[in-house]
Amino acid sequence: MAVTESIRLEVARYRPGQDAEPVFASYEVPLMPDWAVLDGLTYVKDRLDGTLSFRWSCRMGICGSCGMTVNGEPRLTCGTFLTEYGDGPVRIEPLKGFPVIRDLVVDIEDFLAKLSSVRPWLVREGEELPLTAEYAQTPAQLDAYKQYSMCINCMLCYSACPVYVLDPDFLGPAAIALAQRYNLDSRDMDDRFDVLSQEDAVWGCTFVGECTNACPKHVDPAEAIQRYKLTAALRSVLPWSRR
Amino acid sequence: MTAPYVRGRDRLWFARSRRYTIFVLRELTSVFVAWTVAYLLLMIAALTGGGYAGFVALAGQPWMIAVNVVALAATCFHAITFLNLAPKATVVRLDGWRVPAWMIQGGNHSAWLLVSAVVAYVVLRSP
Amino acid sequence: MRRVLEPYLWLLFSGGGVVAALLLPVLVLLFGVLMPLGVLDWPSAAHLAGALEPLPVRVALVAVVALCLFHAAHRIRHTSEELLGLARFDLPIAVVCYGGALGGAAVAAWLLW
Amino acid sequence: MIDVLIVGGGGAGLRAALAVAETDPSLTVAVLSKVYPMRSHTVSAEGGAAAVIGAGDSLDEHCYDTISGGDWLCDQDAVEAFVAEAPRELIQLEHWGCPWSREPDGRVAVRPFGGMKRQRTWYAADKTGFHLLHTLFQTTLKYPDIVRYDEWYVTQLIVDDGRVHGVVAVEMRTGRVEAIPARTVILATGGCGRAFPFTTNATIKTGDGMALAYRAGAPLKDMEFVQYHPTGLPFTGILITEAARAEGGWLINKDGYRYLQDYDLGRPTPAPKLRSMELGPRDRLSQAFVHEQRKGRTADTPYGPVVYLDLRHLGEDKIDARIPFVRELCRSYQNLDPATDLIPVRPVVHYMMGGVHTDLDGATPVAGLYAAGETACVSINGANRLGSNSLSEILVFGRRAGTAAAEFARTHREGEPPAVRSQGDDERRRLTRAREGRANGERVAVLREEMQHTLEGAAGIYRGGDVLAKAADTLAELCERALKARADDTSAVFNTEMINLLELRAMLDVARTIVACALNRQESRGAHQRTDFPVRDDGAFLAHSLVHRAPDGTPSVGLLPVTITRWPPGERVYGRD
Numbered sequence A: 001m002a003v004t005e006s007i008r009l010e011v012a013r014y015r016p017g018q019d020a021e022p023v024f025a026s027y028e029v030p031l032m033p034d035w036a037v038l039d040g041l042t043y044v045k046d047r048l049d050g051t052l053s054f055r056w057s058c059r060m061g062i063c064g065s066c067g068m069t070v071n072g073e074p075r076l077t078c079g080t081f082l083t084e085y086g087d088g089p090v091r092i093e094p095l096k097g098f099p100v101i102r103d104l105v106v107d108i109e110d111f112l113a114k115l116s117s118v119r120p121w122l123v124r125e126g127e128e129l130p131l132t133a134e135y136a137q138t139p140a141q142l143d144a145y146k147q148y149s150m151c152i153n154c155m156l157c158y159s160a161c162p163v164y165v166l167d168p169d170f171l172g173p174a175a176i177a178l179a180q181r182y183n184l185d186s187r188d189m190d191d192r193f194d195v196l197s198q199e200d201a202v203w204g205c206t207f208v209g210e211c212t213n214a215c216p217k218h219v220d221p222a223e224a225i226q227r228y229k230l231t232a233a234l235r236s237v238l239p240w241s242r243r
Numbered sequence B: 001m002t003a004p005y006v007r008g009r010d011r012l013w014f015a016r017s018r019r020y021t022i023f024v025l026r027e028l029t030s031v032f033v034a035w036t037v038a039y040l041l042l043m044i045a046a047l048t049g050g051g052y053a054g055f056v057a058l059a060g061q062p063w064m065i066a067v068n069v070v071a072l073a074a075t076c077f078h079a080i081t082f083l084n085l086a087p088k089a090t091v092v093r094l095d096g097w098r099v100p101a102w103m104i105q106g107g108n109h110s111a112w113l114l115v116s117a118v119v120a121y122v123v124l125r126s127p
Numbered sequence C: 001m002r003r004v005l006e007p008y009l010w011l012l013f014s015g016g017g018v019v020a021a022l023l024l025p026v027l028v029l030l031f032g033v034l035m036p037l038g039v040l041d042w043p044s045a046a047h048l049a050g051a052l053e054p055l056p057v058r059v060a061l062v063a064v065v066a067l068c069l070f071h072a073a074h075r076i077r078h079t080s081e082e083l084l085g086l087a088r089f090d091l092p093i094a095v096v097c098y099g100g101a102l103g104g105a106a107v108a109a110w111l112l113w
Numbered sequence D: 001m002i003d004v005l006i007v008g009g010g011g012a013g014l015r016a017a018l019a020v021a022e023t024d025p026s027l028t029v030a031v032l033s034k035v036y037p038m039r040s041h042t043v044s045a046e047g048g049a050a051a052v053i054g055a056g057d058s059l060d061e062h063c064y065d066t067i068s069g070g071d072w073l074c075d076q077d078a079v080e081a082f083v084a085e086a087p088r089e090l091i092q093l094e095h096w097g098c099p100w101s102r103e104p105d106g107r108v109a110v111r112p113f114g115g116m117k118r119q120r121t122w123y124a125a126d127k128t129g130f131h132l133l134h135t136l137f138q139t140t141l142k143y144p145d146i147v148r149y150d151e152w153y154v155t156q157l158i159v160d161d162g163r164v165h166g167v168v169a170v171e172m173r174t175g176r177v178e179a180i181p182a183r184t185v186i187l188a189t190g191g192c193g194r195a196f197p198f199t200t201n202a203t204i205k206t207g208d209g210m211a212l213a214y215r216a217g218a219p220l221k222d223m224e225f226v227q228y229h230p231t232g233l234p235f236t237g238i239l240i241t242e243a244a245r246a247e248g249g250w251l252i253n254k255d256g257y258r259y260l261q262d263y264d265l266g267r268p269t270p271a272p273k274l275r276s277m278e279l280g281p282r283d284r285l286s287q288a289f290v291h292e293q294r295k296g297r298t299a300d301t302p303y304g305p306v307v308y309l310d311l312r313h314l315g316e317d318k319i320d321a322r323i324p325f326v327r328e329l330c331r332s333y334q335n336l337d338p339a340t341d342l343i344p345v346r347p348v349v350h351y352m353m354g355g356v357h358t359d360l361d362g363a364t365p366v367a368g369l370y371a372a373g374e375t376a377c378v379s380i381n382g383a384n385r386l387g388s389n390s391l392s393e394i395l396v397f398g399r400r401a402g403t404a405a406a407e408f409a410r411t412h413r414e415g416e417p418p419a420v421r422s423q424g425d426d427e428r429r430r431l432t433r434a435r436e437g438r439a440n441g442e443r444v445a446v447l448r449e450e451m452q453h454t455l456e457g458a459a460g461i462y463r464g465g466d467v468l469a470k471a472a473d474t475l476a477e478l479c480e481r482a483l484k485a486r487a488d489d490t491s492a493v494f495n496t497e498m499i500n501l502l503e504l505r506a507m508l509d510v511a512r513t514i515v516a517c518a519l520n521r522q523e524s525r526g527a528h529q530r531t532d533f534p535v536r537d538d539g540a541f542l543a544h545s546l547v548h549r550a551p552d553g554t555p556s557v558g559l560l561p562v563t564i565t566r567w568p569p570g571e572r573v574y575g576r577d
């Protein structure tokens, strides 16, 4: 396709050992009608500056690796199009709230530790079915947790949540939504009360609701959290009422 | 040498996006909730301790009216946002069908109107 | 210790939020705006005092005051910490906020009896 | 010392890790991956995973569909083992929490799929791979003893005396190069679609594992068989899953005509018919596209000729219930709504039937080295894989490789040989030198694009002998040029330019084997169609291609007989009962 126009990308660069803090570099890339921000970045890497580092993989919004801050908002760069920004410039920074390893690459270890901490697996007690039969689950029972199983671990919700950005100990939206994904699964027998009903877990959330706005997969973590608050509160008032 | 960069605290985070600002405003309505309660307590004190006339005079001061107009706006804002958010915590399922949020919200707002009408009636009905 | 309290505080906060939403706007509208502006006439002191007379009304009023103040206290606690970055002073802030709410409720009870 | 070191955190790698962790907790198992496991490409799989469950289906029928789909190049003992174990694996996933779509009575639901005579494809809406991978990943978190090396890139296998002893890998975050000793290594590194310019594959699919094994002396098998999927979105190559056709979608040319009826795939019926028309096998559908194009019946777009996938008659409700991701992808990436618009599609490189030669337990000829998943070639896919067999394959053979490697590690307890250190040191020196930078030289992207276009031109849907021969030379020359590629990034921390260069070299090795095997196979079979040898030749080529790396780096191709148990080679019949 003939290049008609171009758009300026202002990209945050941080080279440890070289920069004390991030600096912006400017690149001029073609403004193609179907280019995502990620296409702009790969253009930079392939033709203009091979030293730019960023993560991406699937380029179809499912692997969760390409989250960045685009003009101040947390976005999946493979699903955000350059044309959205008209004449530009487009400012691309790493996801807010996470330590920056280099350029647009952030440290996600703490996030992964949080995911693991909520016991994100099916907890069962007693006899298991043999591997010849499945546990029955009706479409309605599937529906009860399906939405919370859609999380791609892109961390946009953490970046959008002021509570997390101010206090990195906050368990945060995706981890709580993941816990609820299992809590609400008819095959699961746990309620994860010990991890979730904590000051730094559901009670840390002040219902800003930005997590839900930022989520590209409509997981609605804000809802997951508020629902668990109610569950946990009722369980505290009525200690014998588990789930 | 390879230390990651950790951004410092952003003191003006609430000004970074319109939605953050709205959130903070929503939370700050609580100050006016407290104020409204205090104002009503003042009135009760005037009623029980005698001095109702003094209270009426105070309430008529322009600055007081101004404060209360703001309090009215704030408590309305509180009511709208709070009643709208309620369905998030309470997912109602009937026979596997999830009652949509707007229905719950609609119910909440109707309740608000009803309660307001009852209160107004009790206060204003001729003695 | 406070960890155990959090769910109860949240229930009070939520209950207070609902009560405040349902009752306060109409009350400020009447007593704070319309009557002072003269759009409506102030009811007589006797009428109002009469309305406050029944015991259930007084109990309910104290509850309303307590819940609304708890609601406010909870939000003020969290917002001040988020807005001003005071999370490390959570304990004293919480004491002041919830203490204030309890105090307000006590004043209400004292006034009504 | 690690007992089982798994390279790759996709479906195959994680299944292998769980197999070890669940059966023998005394063994140490590690998963090393160049991306965090849940980013692995398995996450993109949409349509489903095949296994016999329903009444009216049988193992033999699944075998037959697979073998005829693979144009009789499958090893039938492998297919039988695969088909027999697949149901167990999918139920195991269910027990681990996978949100399979369900029937009203609570049982797992199945859908039809291309080339399958019965409905046996399990699905989780149209995000099957996503749910499968996340279920596996989250289940591994239950086992804190599974050590993870996240964002480590393996550059070399340590092999001494015909036996593997570990790997050399770079920790991307620090640039540290380490020799990691291990009793066994399982390669689960996925496919190599990125060697082609237009592919459904994620950017990480660069054939690293195939290249690692090949350089370490393990042969690759059936590399000429590259699957083109008939329905990719023009510019991006993003896949529109076969499930869209299984749910009733039609393929039409620019005149609105369901052209598949002209290519011996059956007659159009309003409802989808199994093993017929749009539910024919992928190789035949992609070939039909090329013929339509030659007849001038495709439409032109800035990104090449297309036909259309028509889902409009399915209606919004069915689309949202069964294939919501298709709608999401079309809206985001193509700016159209399949409920009201036609989806432009064209064939796109999708899957590698070939890979590291293994036996039924994933063992390669190098002792202690195993391979599973798309990177391996156990030979259940033959000359053309059937859609939805791959997700089941990565589970069945991931588990088998894990179990076999664990057994090997239990019985081979000798210590670390000196080779680990010396090979580690050598590789470290090489990689450190690579980071010193080179200002003159060609950019990685330039070389990569040249490789991709060479490969597409020579090893596309139809291939010819002379073009292939020329491509072999071009690729050899590109290998030389890649040694002198430009390197601007001298940083140790997250140096993706260096990783991209290493990936390019892997793809070049793989590309050369693809071309060499394609050149050697003078017949047409499944996904390998030679214009100069247009028919199948069972006399000479009912055999696998086996390619070794000669000392000078050139591929040397031989043949290996196919295992036939109960299904003698026959005609592939679709749409005719």
Ligand SMILES: Cc1cc2nc3c(=O)[nH]c(=O)nc-3n(C[C@H](O)[C@H](O)[C@H](O)COP(=O)(O)OP(=O)(O)OC[C@H]3O[C@@H](n4cnc5c(N)ncnc54)[C@H](O)[C@@H]3O)c2cc1C
Pocket (backbone or CB within 6 Å): D007, D008, D009, D010, D011, D012, D013, D032, D033, D034, D035, D036, D037, D040, D041, D042, D043, D044, D045, D046, D047, D048, D049, D050, D128, D129, D152, D153, D154, D155, D188, D189, D190, D191, D200, D201, D202, D204, D205, D208, D209, D239, D241, D350, D351, D372, D373, D374, D375, D387, D388, D389, D390, D391, D392, D394
């Ligand atoms: C878009 C799409 C849709 C598909 N849909 C279906 C479907 O519906 N049904 C079906 O059956 N099949 C489908 N497939 C095919 C199937 O998804 C894949 O074949 C399968 O997921 C491969 O899994 P894997 O575990 O072998 O590899 P992958 O999931 O690709 O994992 C490879 C792993 O190896 C790691 N790795 C690679 N190289 C290195 C290195 N040098 N060092 C360290 N780590 C490394 C990567 O980080 C990654 O973790 C689809 C494929 C695509 C592209």
Ligand code: SF4
Pocket (backbone or CB within 6 Å): A150, A151, A152, A153, A154, A155, A156, A157, A158, A173, A174, A177, A211, A214, A215, A216, A217, A218, A219, A220, A221
């Ligand atoms: S909840 Fe949404 S925003 Fe958060 S990590 Fe998951 S997909 Fe991303």
Ligand code: F3S
Pocket (backbone or CB within 6 Å): A160, A161, A162, A163, A164, A172, A173, A204, A205, A206, A207, A208, A209, A210, A211, A212, A221, A222, A225
């Ligand atoms: S933005 Fe944060 S405060 Fe709660 S509702 Fe979402 S987690």
Ligand code: FES
Pocket (backbone or CB within 6 Å): A056, A057, A058, A059, A060, A061, A062, A063, A064, A065, A066, A067, A076, A077, A078, A079
């Ligand atoms: S690249 Fe995978 S989500 Fe964007």
